[in-house]
Amino acid sequence: MxxxxxxxxxxxxxxxxxxxxxxxxLVIQEGEAIGxxxxxxxxKTTLAKLVVGLLEPTSGRIELWGSxxxxxxRSMKEKIGFLPEGGSPFESLTVEENIIFxxxxxxxxxxxxxxxxxxxxxxxxxxxxxxxxxxxMKRRLMIAQxxxxxPSLLVMDEPTSxxxxxxxxxxxxxxxxxxxxxxxxxxxxxxxxxxxxxxxRIVILRRGLIVAQGxxxxxxxxxxxxxxxxxxxxxxxxxxxxxxxxxxxxxxxxAANELLFPTGHNRGELIRFLVESGVDINLVEEKKETLxxxxxxxxxxxxxx
Amino acid sequence: xxGVSAVFWKxxxxxxxxxxxxxxxxxxxxxxxxxxxxxxxxxxxxxxSLWGIFGGVYLLxxxxxxxxxxxxxxxxxxxxxxxxxxxxxxxxLAIFLVAYLTQLIALxxxxxVIWSTFAVLPPPSLLPMLFITIxxxxxxxxxxxxxxxxxxxxxxxxxxVMVFIIPFLLSPxxxxxxxxxxxxxxxxxxxxxxxxxLLLFFVVSKISKERMVIVLS
Ligand SMILES: Nc1ncnc2c1ncn2[C@@H]1O[C@H](COP(=O)(O)OP(=O)(O)OP(=O)(O)O)[C@@H](O)[C@H]1O
Ligand SMILES: [Mg+2]
Numbered sequence: 070m071x072x073x074x075x076x077x078x079x080x081x082x083x084x085x086x087x088x089x090x091x092x093x094x095l096v097i098q099e100g101e102a103i104g105x106x107x108x109x110x111x112x113k114t115t116l117a118k119l120v121v122g123l124l125e126p127t128s129g130r131i132e133l134w135g136s137x138x139x140x141x142x143r144s145m146k147e148k149i150g151f152l153p154e155g156g157s158p159f160e161s162l163t164v165e166e167n168i169i170f171x172x173x174x175x176x177x178x179x180x181x182x183x184x185x186x187x188x189x190x191x192x193x194x195x196x197x198x199x200x201x202x203x204x205x206m207k208r209r210l211m212i213a214q215x216x217x218x219x220p221s222l223l224v225m226d227e228p229t230s231x232x233x234x235x236x237x238x239x240x241x242x243x244x245x246x247x248x249x250x251x252x253x254x255x256x257x258x259x260x261x262x263x264x265x266x267x268x269x270r271i272v273i274l275r276r277g278l279i280v281a282q283g284x285x286x287x288x289x290x291x292x293x294x295x296x297x298x299x300x301x302x303x304x305x306x307x308x309x310x311x312x313x314x315x316x317x318x319x320x321x322x323x324a325a326n327e328l329l330f331p332t333g334h335n336r337g338e339l340i341r342f343l344v345e346s347g348v349d350i351n352l353v354e355e356k357k358e359t360l361x362x363x364x365x366x367x368x369x370x371x372x373x374x
Numbered sequence: 375x376x377g378v379s380a381v382f383w384k385x386x387x388x389x390x391x392x393x394x395x396x397x398x399x400x401x402x403x404x405x406x407x408x409x410x411x412x413x414x415x416x417x418x419x420x421x422x423s424l425w426g427i428f429g430g431v432y433l434l435x436x437x438x439x440x441x442x443x444x445x446x447x448x449x450x451x452x453x454x455x456x457x458x459x460x461x462x463x464x465x466x467l468a469i470f471l472v473a474y475l476t477q478l479i480a481l482x483x484x485x486x487v488i489w490s491t492f493a494v495l496p497p498p499s500l501l502p503m504l505f506i507t508i509x510x511x512x513x514x515x516x517x518x519x520x521x522x523x524x525x526x527x528x529x530x531x532x533x534x535v536m537v538f539i540i541p542f543l544l545s546p547x548x549x550x551x552x553x554x555x556x557x558x559x560x561x562x563x564x565x566x567x568x569x570x571x572l573l574l575f576f577v578v579s580k581i582s583k584e585r586m587v588i589v590l591s
Contacts, residue, residue: 084588121453124584146455153453157446161388173380174454200445211450 070099071134073222073253074120078129081115081277089115091277092129097255099221102248104268105257106364111274113257114154117226120255121151133222147175150220154227154257158210160200164191167199167210168217175218182217189213190236204231212240223247225256229263241266265360273367281367288363298336300328301352302343310346317342329356377456381464385438389472399433400476423504426480427512430473435519438465448590452583459579466516474509502560503553510567517574524581527589 074097081090089112097103105113118124119131122138133141133149158167168182186192189209194202199210208231216223228244229237244267247254258264264271265285272282281288305325306314314320318339320330330339336353343350406425442448451461481504489495556563 118587122583123449123453123587125582143455149455151453153446153449155446156449156453158450159384159388159442159447160445161441162384166384166387170380170384171454173383174377174456176376214450 070251072132073097073099073101073134074255075132075135076120076129077131079116079119079126079131080128081112081119081124082127089277090119090126093277093279095272095279095282097253099253100251101270102244102254102268103256104264104271105255105274106259106261106264106271106360107274108368112277113274114226116274117151117224117255117257118153121149121224122146123151147218148221150215150218150223150225152211152215152223152225152228156211158199158202158207158214161198163196163198164202164210165195167214168195171214171217177218185213185217189239205233205236208232209236216243220252222253223255225254227258228256229258229260237263261360261364271360273364275368275371280371285360288360289358297329297331297356297358299323299352299354299356300330300340300343300350302326302328303349303351306348310343310348314342326351377454377460378464378467381451381456381461382468385465385468386471388438388441389434389468400430423477423481423484423508426477427473427508428515430476431469431512431516432519434469434473435465435516438469439520439523443590449587452586452590457579458581458583458586459575462517462520462578463575465520466513469516470509470513473512477508477512499557502564503557507556507560507563507567510564510571514567514571514574517571517578521574521578521581524578524585524589 074095076093076095079090079093079095080088082088093116105116107113115124119126120133125138131138134145136145158164159170162170165186168186169179171177172179172182183192186195189212191206191210191213194206199207202210212225212228215225225244229240232240241263244254244256248267248269254267256264256267270282270284271288273280281291283291303326306322306328311322314322314328318330320328320339323329330336340350340353406429442451452458485496
């Protein structure tokens with residue numbers, strides 16, 4: 070598989086002088102699912118727009134399948150799907166007509182359009198004008214539109230915002246399916262839980278720069294192996310035992326009957342030690358750091374610097 | 375071509391679906407013709423057709439841009455594989471078709487009014503102007519409008535232009551010499567108009583998507 074997307078030193082300065090991206094280097098292989106996260110105004114939307122040719126880089130290079138956007142043949146441009154952040158369907162058309170427009174544009178069969186309407190729960194609304202739909206239904210219609218032609222590169226700016234839980238799940242499932250195929254996916258999101266479920270690689274953007282990237286495991290490792298084990302005892306840990314725990318294992322209990330220690334420790338030895346000292350154990354659980362934990366830590370560390 | 379016809383279709387459809395305000399506007403445009411015809415005889419007839427096509431184009435294009443901009447659907451169009459040229463051409467053709475049909479209806483009404491009031495029909499020498507020259511300049515006007523939109527990001531300046539044009543259109547003593555010269559030698563204005571339309575279209579299709587994205591946001 071080749072490289073789908075290659076950004077080299079991509080910078081973007083808006084006409085009013087705002088430097089939204091300050092040199093992005095990013096290589097995305099075909100088949101990867103990238104989650105772009107970062108605080109507000111980090112430059113996520115700008116990056117997404119640059120990738121799909123809505124904006125041009127002020128300097129640096131952006132290549133899709135080895136060519137600059139301007140040089141891509143029409144047939145390749147038709148393999149891209151983009152869901153903008155603030156966009157909308159054509160509101161004076163009906164739901165059905167909106168889909169027909171994209172069918173005509175891509176030369177797709179009517180049957181595919183009908184499938185999409187059903188798949189996204191829009192079938193019964195098909196004769197309604199798009200302006201009478203709720204925000205979430207509009208969003209569904211837009212997702213149906215941008216996935217209608219089954220693009221090889223799908224870029225979505227906050228795909229799950231304003232969706233109800235059921236449709237959100239459908240969307241996440243669809244995107245996971247997408248992520249498991251040979252297609253390439255780039256999404257931006259503030260919903261880190263969704264990103265964690267969908268993406269194979271996560272890119273954290275802050276003030277126009279990539280501050281970290283990698284798979285979940287890599288990000289966890291980079292932040293100092295904070296995967297932890299939590300032990301809950303049935304009785305409060307006696308004072309004497311606390312001291313020897315600290316001496317032997319270097320652990321301070323979290324609460325009277327709660328211990329937290331990094332997975333690097335010999336967990337069997339510690340548990341045996343506790344049991345032999347007459348402390349029964351209620352619960353042993355692994356506490357994995359979520360993307361949210363990592364993200365918040367990362368952004369905070371960054372701010373402190 | 376597939377792209378242009380998709381946009382054309384979509385644009386026609388959305389005219390179909392827009393509210394009563396727009397249709398009222400179009401109706402006023404229509405009704406103005408016969409009223410002017412009553413005042414000014416055969417000259418009014420020409421003014422009618424000018425009014426019909428320029429007014430229609432102006433109104434429809436304003437509505438089309440206004441809706442797409444406020445709703446954010448222009449962003450969807452721009453992020454499709456369509457080029458800026460295709461988007462505009464599709465829009466132009468639809469807007470022009472509707473505006474031109476409006477004009478034809480206005481012409482028919484005006485002709486009836488003139489005939490019943492003055493018992494004369496407009497001379498046949500007017501026909502090339504009515505059916506060729508004026509439509510071409512209507513198209514040119516439409517291109518200028520969208521160019522102004524893309525470059526200035528704000529079309530309120532165009533009202534200023536209209537303020538100067540309208541009295542001129544309504545004043546027969548100023549407009550008649552020009553109209554007469556166009557009627558007596560129609561070829562030059564037609565050729566000029568076509569060249570101008572092509573040149574403007576070339577310029578319009580050179581507008582970058584980025585320009586449109588920033589203007590529209
Ligand atoms: N059209 C524009 N003109 C000028 N500056 C802009 C424009 N669009 C965005 N910016 C600026 O660029 C920076 C990055 O904006 P961008 O929309 O890419 O952020 P984002 O990461 O998508 O934020 P959010 O999470 O709020 O969607 C911001 O400082 C923003 O103010
Ligand atoms: Mg954004």
